Amino acid sequence: MTLATGRPPRTRYLTVVDPATGEAFDEAPDLRPEELDAVVDRARTAWHGWRADPAARRTALLAAADAVDGAATALGPLLTREQGKPLAESYAEVARTAARLRYFAGLDIEAQPVEDDRPVRSRLRWRPLGPVAAIVPWNFPLQLASAKFAPALAAGNTVVLKPSPFTPLATRMLGSVLAGALPEGVLTIVTGREPLGARLASHPGIRHVTFTGSAATGRAVAAGAAASLARVTLELGGNDAAVLLDDVDVEEIADRLFWAAFRNCGQVCMAVKRVYAPSRLHARVVEALAHRATTTAVGPGLDPAARLGPVSNAPQLARVEHRTARALADGARAAAGGHRLDRPGYFFAPTILAGVPADSPVVTEEQFGPVLPVLPYDSLDEAVRAANGTGFGLGGSVWGTDLDRAAAVADRLECGTAWLNHHAELSLAQPFAGAKDSGVGVAGGPWGLYGNLQPFVVHRPEEA
Ligand code: NAD
Numbered sequence: 001m002t003l004a005t006g007r008p009p010r011t012r013y014l015t016v017v018d019p020a021t022g023e024a025f026d027e028a029p030d031l032r033p034e035e036l037d038a039v040v041d042r043a044r045t046a047w048h049g050w051r052a053d054p055a056a057r058r059t060a061l062l063a064a065a066d067a068v069d070g071a072a073t074a075l076g077p078l079l080t081r082e083q084g085k086p087l088a089e090s091y092a093e094v095a096r097t098a099a100r101l102r103y104f105a106g107l108d109i110e111a112q113p114v115e116d117d118r119p120v121r122s123r124l125r126w127r128p129l130g131p132v133a134a135i136v137p138w139n140f141p142l143q144l145a146s147a148k149f150a151p152a153l154a155a156g157n158t159v160v161l162k163p164s165p166f167t168p169l170a171t172r173m174l175g176s177v178l179a180g181a182l183p184e185g186v187l188t189i190v191t192g193r194e195p196l197g198a199r200l201a202s203h204p205g206i207r208h209v210t211f212t213g214s215a216a217t218g219r220a221v222a223a224g225a226a227a228s229l230a231r232v233t234l235e236l237g238g239n240d241a242a243v244l245l246d247d248v249d250v251e252e253i254a255d256r257l258f259w260a261a262f263r264n265c266g267q268v269c270m271a272v273k274r275v276y277a278p279s280r281l282h283a284r285v286v287e288a289l290a291h292r293a294t295t296t297a298v299g300p301g302l303d304p305a306a307r308l309g310p311v312s313n314a315p316q317l318a319r320v321e322h323r324t325a326r327a328l329a330d331g332a333r334a335a336a337g338g339h340r341l342d343r344p345g346y347f348f349a350p351t352i353l354a355g356v357p358a359d360s361p362v363v364t365e366e367q368f369g370p371v372l373p374v375l376p377y378d379s380l381d382e383a384v385r386a387a388n389g390t391g392f393g394l395g396g397s398v399w400g401t402d403l404d405r406a407a408a409v410a411d412r413l414e415c416g417t418a419w420l421n422h423h424a425e426l427s428l429a430q431p432f433a434g435a436k437d438s439g440v441g442v443a444g445g446p447w448g449l450y451g452n453l454q455p456f457v458v459h460r461p462e463e464a
Pocket of ligand 1: 135136137138139144162163164165194196197198199201212213214215216217218220221235236237238268269270366368394434438439
């Protein structure tokens with residue numbers, strides 16, 4: 001692009017803040033929305049070669065996975081620096097990114113005969129869609145990006161990937177690492193402030209918009225994509241309930257339950273965000289979780305002793321603070337935490353809330369932070385009704401000793417994935433799809449691959 005004066009525009013930059021200090025430490029290009037036209041054009045040009053040779057694609061994706069593993073010692077610390085999570089979790093995220101590339105590289109795209117009682121022989125084949133837009137949030141920048149680009153690329157599409165402006169750096173480094181394995185233009189990383197994402201979602205050259213983020217932004221993305229009738233896959237927020245049954249062994253499950261809520265500082269779409277405990281066990285559950293909240297080491301993610309890092313960015317810290325303050329003003333009691341930590345950076349004390357009114361926003365909305373309300377219930381019907389009582393439907397879990405009984409309760413949860421005695425663990429091979437306001441379309445496993453493909457059928461007369 002050139003300006004009216006004939007000079008190229010000066011590159012603008014985004015400042016990237018380390019949440020462990022609250023201070024800026026690096027920057028990334030702040031692309032102008034109109035600069036996307038050239039990026040999408042290049043993605044379309046690259047598509048013609050990339051779609052043509054599935055065997056070469058597989059080889060490239062496997063090489064890409066090896067390159068990601070090889071770059072782990074550079075990617076992990078940078079991810080921690082910009083996102084805040086403990087280094088071990090960043091390394092796990094890098095490993096998951098490589099594993100996802102290998103998983104999708106290994107899937108075959110199957111042609112199938114189509115049943116037809118007329119004298120025709122029809123075969124269902126699958127074709128790639130074209131350039132795909134991948135828009136991701138800041139909580140798992142690499143892992144969620146790979147959940148989009150790995151199946152899209154394996155299907156023979158090219159990808160324009162936009163990370164969150166809060167966490168552009170590890171994704172840009174990942175882009176450089178992958179550039180060694182993938183042909184030019186097959187995967188392009190673009191970084192910048194809004195309306196860059198809005199422009200990408202509604203770009204006429206994009207054929208599939210795959211988005212992970214909040215429900216509110218998901219609605220805007222779907223409306224934008226409607227302009228070009230691009231396909232949308234939306235993985236949105238969650239407000240997962242954990243329902244504890246009366247035969248639960250509180251001490252046995254307390255660690256798993258705590259980490260299902262607090263991993264990555266609670267900034268996980270499918271974290272446990274509400275706990276429902278039988279009234280007679282409520283105090284014990286609160287005490288067991290509060291004990292873990294007060295004894296877990298909180299600190300900068302680069303400190304090997306830290307099990308919990310800071311909240312990832314200032315606006316999110318403000319939301320967490322506001323929701324907690326509101327719950328306390330509504331009569332809740334903080335059995336642990338309830339406040340920011342008195343130190344630089346965006347640290348919030350791991351918080352367990354009891355006595356929270358059922359209509360407090362920390363219960364009805366997604367807190368997405370290190371704060372967990374524990375609510376008592378008297379009848380199982382009441383607990384299931386409350387668990388299903390929000391617009392979200394991402395996941396849910398049931399905890400107890402009798403697994404058949406727990407499974408019967410799990411069947412009543414309105415969500416895409418339910419777990420017994422654990423939460424938020426996913427296999428690469430399983431479908432991942434939120435119910436209700438938590439999503440549209442299916443990611444994960446073969447469903448994620450086929451979501452990036454167009455069915456194509458040729459009807460051919462039966463030969464005599
Ligand atoms: P967000 O919706 O604010 O932003 C997500 C992405 O969309 C970012 O890259 C952002 O820059 C971009 N964006 C913002 N406005 C846009 C617009 N109008 N059009 C297009 N793109 C736009 O979400 P966030 O705060 O970054 O992430 C937290 C949210 O993500 C939470 O609600 C969480 O539950 C959700 N999430 C969901 C899943 C899932 O798989 N279901 C996984 C992780 C996070």
